[in-house]
Amino acid sequence: MPEFSGPPLDVTVPDDLTIPQFFLDYNHPLRPIRKDGSPWLIEDGTSRKIGYEEIRARTFGFANGLSLCFGIKEDDVVLIFSPNHVDYPIAIWGVHRLGAIISGANPTYTCDELVFQIETTKATIVIAHPVSLDTALTAARAAGIPADRVLTFGQSKQRTVDSVISEGLAHDPNFVERKLAPGEGQTKIAFLNFSSGTTGKPKAVAISHSAPITNVIAMAMHGKVGQDYCPWEQQRFRPGDVAAAVLPFFHIYGLVLSIHLMTFCGMSLVVIPKFNFTDFLKTIVTHKITHLMLVPPQIVLLCKHPATKEYDLTGVRFLISGAAPLSAELVNQLVKIIPNAQIGQGYGLTESSTSITMFPTEQKIGTPGSAGRLLPGVVARIVKQDGSLAGYNEPGELTVKMASLALGYHNNEQATRETFVNGWLHTGDEVIINEDNEIFIVDRLKEIMKVRGFQVAPAELEGCLLDHPDVADTCVVPIPDDYSGEVPLAFVVLHSSTAQRVANDPAEAARVKASIMKHVADNKVAYKKLAGGVEFTDIIPKNPSGKLLRRILRDRAREMRAPKPKL
Secondary structure, eight states, X not given: OOOEEOOOOOSOOOSSOOHHIIIIIOOOTTOOOOOTTOOSEEXXXXXXXXXXXXXXXXXXXXXXXXXXXXXXXXXXXXXXEOSOOTTHHHHHHHHHHTTOEEEEEOTTOOHHHHHHHHHHHTOSEEEEOGGGHHHHHHHHHHTTOOGGGEEESSSSSXXXXXXXXXXXXXXXXXXXXXXXXXXXXXXXXXXXXXXXXXXXXXEEEEEESHHHHHHHHHHHHHTTTTOOOSOGGGXXXXXXXXXXXXXXXXXXXXXXXXXXXXHHTTOEEEEOSSOOHHHXXXXXXXXXXOEEXXXXXXXXXXXXXXXGGGSOOTTOOEEEEOSSOOOHHHHXXXXXXXXXXEEEEEEEEGGGTEEEEEOOTTOSBOOTTOOEEEOTTOEEEEEOTTSOBOOTTOOEEEEEEOTTOOOEETTOHHHHHHHEETTEEEEXXXXXXXXXXXXXXXXXXXXXXXXXXXXEOHHHHHHHHTTSTTEEEEEEEEEEETTTEEEEEXXXXXXXXXXXXXXXXXXXXXXXXXXXXXHHHHHSOGGGSOTTOEEEOSOOOBOTTOOBOHHHHHHHHHHHHSOOOOO
């Protein structure tokens, strides 16, 4: 049976350490020596620098404070509802010191979306940011969490993370950090990260402590970290480099690559709370950023925004794009803007605890359209529609087996059985692999769309649309978008009375469409809004069993929105 493999993962991968034990206490053979005085974290707005000893102290202080003040213990869940903050990693590692679990939530969630995540994870404490505090308090109250168990990273009317750290540092240890048994790191849950399934609401992906550790080691091997494989100036990851942490930490991409890979490589991480493009350009220059981990919409701005040419970006040495495919045309434009950078793509999922592929160090510019090569320790099969295994250049669904796979979907056995089959992760992505072992993403077989790198389940939006009084039936499909990659468009069958109103008054159609779009915007996070618009239709095509024939409407939408040829 044809299988495709990355190189062997033939280095030490400890399976008896928690994430903070590995990253703060343990010296792995691949880990380079950090430069003297090189901070781990830098706060973008204030330029405040936090070094290793302060991080260790604050991590202990937060763990001890959580234990003293709130009784947080092993397997409790702490939910973080905040944009990026310099204490975000410290909060993660402090919670993990206690053997407890972190669940990161999108800080732009609506109250209902946050309540769903709190209830799904059974979180007992919420860490918010002042900008998201009102929603956090409302959602906590709805989920039965007392207001005094809502903390904030910054100053607010609530107890702050900083005060909990101070409390913890002022007292003797109130907890004993447990040493894991051999192999226990592979089963002990560290994170409950949310990922949309093909139906219904997002699902909590249970990620073990060993999974991100293994993925970071595999990426470090792939990137030849600590190896003298070429002149120092051309080495991809070097101690003393500076990375921009602009990707959200609640997302698996920012969580594993920004926080954990970059610090493992001895880099300083500039923590950026919110992406504003012109401010981001200033940050790159001010902090002498060398490494960028971005998503295609941010790269579109780099290539097309007029402000880009006002800044000197020649110090950028590395850019990787992920979360959605990046076109060859954009890569070609990018080369002109950051001429000294190694540029390429990576590919991964929440369910794989991030990276499955990355562009190799042998390439300064990744192969156009390629998601890169399989990481060390990854074995892949490409399954054709008839169930047989594809060879080179034959399309099929990518399935992978690797040591960093998630444990499954938390409290959702059916979804776990459908996605994790006999040790293989079914990615839902149609790919081909060429003779150079380069992976090319062809199409998503599942129905999930990617909007600015975020997963959006059409079924979730359809459920929301059906709550609108004018909507009798609906189907949501993705349409291409230069900025967001793709955006949702809703085909809607109107109730007969509404359809009659629309037929009698042409202006009524615009009012109904606006009302439907507002309904979604009011009830869903911003990236889930119907940016592709609403189209009325007489019928939603379905197969005999009632399954939506989404592909038919997707093709229709693309034809409708395709540029009209000039006469």
